Amino acid sequence: MKHIIVGTDRAGSNSRKVAELVYGMYQEQGEDIEILDLKDIAKGFAEGPQYGNVTHPILKAAADKIEKSDGLIMVVPEYNGSMPGALKYFIDHLKYPDAFEHRPVAFIGLGGMFGGLRPVEHLQQVFGYRNSFVYPDRIFIMNVWNHYKKSEVNPEGTLKDAMILDLLKKQTAGFSSFIKGLKHAGLHPTR
Numbered sequence: 001m002k003h004i005i006v007g008t009d010r011a012g013s014n015s016r017k018v019a020e021l022v023y024g025m026y027q028e029q030g031e032d033i034e035i036l037d038l039k040d041i042a043k044g045f046a047e048g049p050q051y052g053n054v055t056h057p058i059l060k061a062a063a064d065k066i067e068k069s070d071g072l073i074m075v076v077p078e079y080n081g082s083m084p085g086a087l088k089y090f091i092d093h094l095k096y097p098d099a100f101e102h103r104p105v106a107f108i109g110l111g112g113m114f115g116g117l118r119p120v121e122h123l124q125q126v127f128g129y130r131n132s133f134v135y136p137d138r139i140f141i142m143n144v145w146n147h148y149k150k151s152e153v154n155p156e157g158t159l160k161d162a163m164i165l166d167l168l169k170k171q172t173a174g175f176s177s178f179i180k181g182l183k184h185a186g187l188h189p190t191r
């Protein structure tokens with residue numbers, strides 16, 4: 001099973017909306033997929049440092065899923081020129097090296113003018129350090145809030161940009177093939 005990580009703990013986030021869109025695309029391909037939302041997982045942060053030895057049930061359930069995941073899709077907004085602190089704090093709680101060693105990871109950045117380029121690049125450094133396999137086709141959604149703004153043209157407030165939708169579909173198909181290739185080569189942690 002693959003897991004989409006909503007990279008913020010903000011309620012009603014655009015990251016969650018994009019994650020749900022991507023979730024539907026993976027389901028259309030017949031893939032097993034689940035969304036892990038930091039808004040829910042962050043409730044487990046309150047019990048203090050548990051780095052690598054997670055005990056809070058919500059945090060433990062998420063950590064266990066990541067350690068068994070076929071691949072992670074990170075949907076990450078830009079906060080102050082980087083990733084949200086809640087995402088880094090979550091990553092820091094996970095077992096080293098088990099959580100990310102040889103784990104395939106794909107990235108979708110959300111932001112303003114640069115479409116979340118900076119948090120994705122920062123995360124690539126983190127996941128590279130953790131020996132993950134980074135899928136090279138990243139997606140950056142510029143001015144994401146405009147895509148979800150309700151208007152006469154877009155009364156539902158849904159992402160309708162044909163180019164972005166095409167890129168997301170290509171990424172979902174490509175990332176699935178990437179994971180299969182890693183498994184075939186014996187390089188995947190769940191081989």
